[in-house]
Amino acid sequence: MTRQYVTAFYAMGSQFNVWLETSADGEAILQQVPAWVEKVEAQLSRFRPESELIRLNARSGRWVEVSDILLQAVTKARHAAQLTGGLYNPLILPALLAAGYTRSFVEMPAGDMRIPDLPPVTVPHWQSIEVRPRQRAIRLPASAQIDLGGTGKGWTAAQIADRLRAYGPCLVDAGGDLVARGKPQDQAGWVIDVAEPGQAEGIPPVASVVVTDTAIATSGIDYRRWVANGKPQHHLIDPRTGQPAVTDVLSATVIHPDAALAEGYTKALILLGRDAGLDWILRQPQRAALIVCTDGAVLATSDFQSHMTALSTV
Amino acid sequence: MPPGKLNTTKRFAVRLSLVTGSTLATIVGAQSLASLNKLPAATSDPVLPAAVDLQTQAMGTAVPIQIVGDDGQRVSIPASPAAIPVHAAPVITILRHPGQAGAGSQSGQAQTYVPSNVGIKPPDPVQLAAPAPVIVQAPGETIYVPAAAPAPAPVPQPSTRSSRR
Numbered sequence: 001m002t003r004q005y006v007t008a009f010y011a012m013g014s015q016f017n018v019w020l021e022t023s024a025d026g027e028a029i030l031q032q033v034p035a036w037v038e039k040v041e042a043q044l045s046r047f048r049p050e051s052e053l054i055r056l057n058a059r060s061g062r063w064v065e066v067s068d069i070l071l072q073a074v075t076k077a078r079h080a081a082q083l084t085g086g087l088y089n090p091l092i093l094p095a096l097l098a099a100g101y102t103r104s105f106v107e108m109p110a111g112d113m114r115i116p117d118l119p120p121v122t123v124p125h126w127q128s129i130e131v132r133p134r135q136r137a138i139r140l141p142a143s144a145q146i147d148l149g150g151t152g153k154g155w156t157a158a159q160i161a162d163r164l165r166a167y168g169p170c171l172v173d174a175g176g177d178l179v180a181r182g183k184p185q186d187q188a189g190w191v192i193d194v195a196e197p198g199q200a201e202g203i204p205p206v207a208s209v210v211v212t213d214t215a216i217a218t219s220g221i222d223y224r225r226w227v228a229n230g231k232p233q234h235h236l237i238d239p240r241t242g243q244p245a246v247t248d249v250l251s252a253t254v255i256h257p258d259a260a261l262a263e264g265y266t267k268a269l270i271l272l273g274r275d276a277g278l279d280w281i282l283r284q285p286q287r288a289a290l291i292v293c294t295d296g297a298v299l300a301t302s303d304f305q306s307h308m309t310a311l312s313t314v
Numbered sequence: 315m316p317p318g319k320l321n322t323t324k325r326f327a328v329r330l331s332l333v334t335g336s337t338l339a340t341i342v343g344a345q346s347l348a349s350l351n352k353l354p355a356a357t358s359d360p361v362l363p364a365a366v367d368l369q370t371q372a373m374g375t376a377v378p379i380q381i382v383g384d385d386g387q388r389v390s391i392p393a394s395p396a397a398i399p400v401h402a403a404p405v406i407t408i409l410r411h412p413g414q415a416g417a418g419s420q421s422g423q424a425q426t427y428v429p430s431n432v433g434i435k436p437p438d439p440v441q442l443a444a445p446a447p448v449i450v451q452a453p454g455e456t457i458y459v460p461a462a463a464p465a466p467a468p469v470p471q472p473s474t475r476s477s478r479r
Binding site for chain 1: 405406408411413414456457458459467472474477
């Protein structure tokens with residue numbers, strides 16, 4: 001008999017929620033998922049001193065042989081950079097550190113942090129990340145460092161969802177970036193709320209959508225923000241300035257078949273701002289997006305609305 | 315489906331690419347169809363490739379096309395640019411105005427948002443995504459699988475948000 005199972009756990013600085021519909025032993029299957037995610041996080045986290053990412057960053061300027069996990073994750077990040085014209089750029093780690101994001105966000109102190117007063121960081125061009133897939137090797141530009149926080153959760157969610165799909169329809173929520181495979185029994189898709197940014201739980205969503213076999217990701221400047229040297233900071237670095245983005249977009253949500261690309265697109269929308277961001281997304285092959293602006297306005301493309309319209313017919 | 319046969323979707327995609335493309339695209343389409351021509355001799359389904367009749371002409375000249383449908387009927391596709399389907403440019407809908415409280419509109423009553431001084435290019439028709447299917451109802455009982463402590467409670471309803479703990 002097919003049943004729906006759900007589990008939740010902390011990983012990658014966020015809460016993961018995983019739903020699986022299966023006639024197999026759903027409990028046993030879902031109990032393995034935290035270990036799957038841990039294996040990825042151990043390789044990709046910049047907060048784990050022993051991670052492969054840390055070792056890669058320590059060897060910038062040299063070719064480094066890497067695992068399949070890191071190779072695929074970096075390749076995907078590079079692809080997202082390409083499709084966003086570099087608006088998403090994984091080479092932002094020095095800029096993140098300069099802004100004060102030096103530790104896992106849950107460990108960031110409340111109140112005003114004192115950090116060294118450094119000049120703006122120049123972010124290298126994304127094309128300077130070199131990848132040799134056959135040799136499973138990566139070379140970062142000299143003195144550059146990579147951070148995969150901008151696409152890593154979506155990419156991880158896709159890996160997990162693809163594994164779970166063998167057992168049945170599933171939905172993997174990696175800290176707000178979700179990947180759907182198949183659809184729940186007798187339903188047209190997974191119903192997903194777009195949360196009101198910056199709000200506690202229990203606040204009505206901005207919108208709700210129906211998705212199947214696709215990903216939906218949200219980025220925003222509403223949560224990961226802090227004050228350093230009396231100046232507000234947040235984690236979405238603009239590669240063009242090396243500083244936290246100045247924008248009129250509070251959060252952006254994108255529906256895209258590829259989770260990492262969905263994440264990358266959300267960064268581009270925020271960095272570009274309302275008007276330029278909407279113009280940009282409408283020029284893309286995948287153009288389902290919703291933005292919440294800093295003045296409270298909510299705008300959605302027609303492709304995004306088609307996912308909402310389906311819900312309203314219930 | 316036996317290998318080498320075309321399904322309805324592929325046939326439609328082939329027809330659309332021929333109608334909406336330029337002469338060069340038509341040539342490319344012809345080449346694609348030629349490769350699809352390699353079908354088993356003993357086939358009971360009438361398929362496109364053997365019956366497509368293209369006249370290649372100079373660049374910039376529209377090409378008349380004949381397509382054979384599944385029922386063997388020949389259909390002439392007019393070469394006039396007027397026959398090329400035009401899809402309306404996608405719109406931006408304002409779901410909530412600045413200063414308004416509460417959730418955005420789910421009803422789809424569109425107020426079109428027009429960005430200032432921005433030209434929006436209509437998408438290529440083949441790039442438009444199909445609308446999502448109609449949903450029915452929420453799932454039934456869900457079995458909670460506890461993860462190793464410390465484990466949070468799963469969210470009651472899937473939601474997308476900027477990542478937080």
